[in-house]
Amino acid sequence: MTGGDGEGAAVTARVLVLAGRGRYEDPWHDHAATSHAVAGVLGALDGVDVQVRSVFRDVLDGLDDVDLLVLNAGTWQPGYREAGIGGTDADWAPFHARLDTWARAGGRLLALHQAANAFGDAPRFEEVLGGRWVEGVSGHPPLGRARLRLASGAHPLTERVGAVEAIDERYCGLRVAPSSQVLGWVDDDAGDPHPALWVTEAHGGRTVYSALGHDVRSFASPSHQELLRRAATWLLA
16 A cells, blocks of 8 residues: 555655554454554555554564554453463564564654553563553543544644544553653543553654554544544654
């Protein structure tokens, strides 16, 4: 999938969207559908070539040729790890080491929604992500209308943008690193704000995390699409 106005437009950036699979998927998120929705949004940018692949152990072998990695994966299916489906933690250690090395060497990462609780078998990933879902602390109200309020003017990503409106889950109680710059908040049902969009460069690369993206309805939102395009543009700058 190549962006641009004409067929054969010059490719200036290669984007890889990683869709959750096996131990990095669950029964509540259609990672395949949402990954293709993200690819459609980012593929409309000029000069951007987007590929969607599932999370296999060797999927990052060609990572040096990728300008932007989009992580759209989550935690393992209940019972997968216990049953040894998809390999052991040791089997996946080279995958996580490859991602960590790439990210800390200036890699660009756009992490979406359930990525906050992905890769629990890779403790160093939290620093790359700039935050984390905390079991027993983090949660979300029922799926419905969500409003992500943005810190307009605080960062190029959110400059002159007021809010994102979408059908989505409102992730609350996420742990955010002090080195991350929070740029957006959602309110819980009591009206209390929770960080749901941040950027970080503390690890040596550049990461944007957005808690939006439960299903394809979220990516149908024009304001969410604009946020994704802005995120990709900043990450690729």
